[in-house]
Amino acid sequence: MCKDPDSMKGVENFIFEIVSDGLPPSNPRGILDLPALCVSMPIHCKNSFRKLIEKLNSSPDVPPVTCVVSDGVMSFTLEVAREFNIPEILFFTPSACGMWGYLHYDELLQRGYFPFQDESCLSNGYLDTIIDWIPAMEGIRLKDLPTFIRTTNRDDIMFNYNLESVNNALKTGSIILNTFDDLEQDVLDAMKSKFPDIYTVGPLSLLSEQITCDAKMESVEASLWKEDDKCLEWLDKRDAGSVVYVNYGSLIIMTPKQLREFAWGLANSKYSFLWVIRPNLVNGGTEIISQDFLNEIKDRGLILDWCPQEKSFRPPFNWRVLNTLWVEFYFGKHFTWGAHDLLAIFCRTTNELPLLVLKVGDWSGD
Numbered sequence: 001m002c003k004d005p006d007s008m009k010g011v012e013n014f015i016f017e018i019v020s021d022g023l024p025p026s027n028p029r030g031i032l033d034l035p036a037l038c039v040s041m042p043i044h045c046k047n048s049f050r051k052l053i054e055k056l057n058s059s060p061d062v063p064p065v066t067c068v069v070s071d072g073v074m075s076f077t078l079e080v081a082r083e084f085n086i087p088e089i090l091f092f093t094p095s096a097c098g099m100w101g102y103l104h105y106d107e108l109l110q111r112g113y114f115p116f117q118d119e120s121c122l123s124n125g126y127l128d129t130i131i132d133w134i135p136a137m138e139g140i141r142l143k144d145l146p147t148f149i150r151t152t153n154r155d156d157i158m159f160n161y162n163l164e165s166v167n168n169a170l171k172t173g174s175i176i177l178n179t180f181d182d183l184e185q186d187v188l189d190a191m192k193s194k195f196p197d198i199y200t201v202g203p204l205s206l207l208s209e210q211i212t213c214d215a216k217m218e219s220v221e222a223s224l225w226k227e228d229d230k231c232l233e234w235l236d237k238r239d240a241g242s243v244v245y246v247n248y249g250s251l252i253i254m255t256p257k258q259l260r261e262f263a264w265g266l267a268n269s270k271y272s273f274l275w276v277i278r279p280n281l282v283n284g285g286t287e288i289i290s291q292d293f294l295n296e297i298k299d300r301g302l303i304l305d306w307c308p309q310e311k312s313f314r315p316p317f318n319w320r321v322l323n324t325l326w327v328e329f330y331f332g333k334h335f336t337w338g339a340h341d342l343l344a345i346f347c348r349t350t351n352e353l354p355l356l357v358l359k360v361g362d363w364s365g366d
Helices: 031-058 076-083 096-102 105-110 157-169 185-191 204-208 230-236 256-269 291-297 326-331 341-349
Strands: 068-071 088-092 174-177 197-200 243-247 272-276 301-304
Touching: 031 076, 031 157, 068 076, 076 088, 096 157, 096 174, 096 185, 105 157, 185 197, 230 272, 230 301, 243 256, 256 272, 256 291
Parallel strands: 068 088, 088 174, 174 197, 243 272, 272 301
Antiparallel strands: none
């Protein structure tokens, strides 16, 4: 995704087109607006995508479309590709473990694990229920599976959208995953019963380092938030391996209580840290960060809305807390907080790897 479509102009052999999602320009399209987007996309994007294929195939200036690679959550493209007899493959960004969890949503429904009976299931131990029938994940707990099942509503938009996406993917027989074989071999082998052709291309952060880009492509900004590069000068003043980096990715929504626990966990750790708190991270805003906390960390903590991640991830700043694992697999030591549906299952199934999974409010050293 490109924050500024005009920045793609002039990039050789690349055409950037826009497909309408049907939502008004005033819609912020943030994480809290995902249900509306998931309702709108299959209807409006499919028609817009069909018109785009027709336009490209009839244009004398570009070759016809011969293949479609689509994000797995935009599976509406499959129907359009079939209409034009164009082969398509879906690319899923979750780990193989996360994808395998999604692929068992339907069976979780049929076996009665979903929907939850009431809200008490979130706190009464029900989430610790062992799921012993998912191949290559025997012994996984309900709370380790992608979190869209945590609802009492059978008609929950996000659950059904993800269920539809993976069911559509089953019609293709081929998928691309952002993982690598040695990391998730057992799960990948199990998934071949559903997908004969699985292409593991991750971690993408490492793959991107092998691609040579010209100056124009290097200038393209892919971040959805404005990057604050003052952290680079701040990092230059820190010792090697001394900085904790905290970022929750693009999708996590936290409660004020969780943010406070992270804040004082960082303060009490006595480590220097770079903490990214994007504008829409917390329900209710981030004013809950107190002046007492800021006074406590003023000489060793830096808080930003967003930062230039790849530049700041370079060694020697290689001790950090992250929500998404691929960057730190490539760049150094890592801790994980399993708050997100794309990560929780991964933390659980990689227990033989040198990972340290932290609960909110817990802090441990190297």
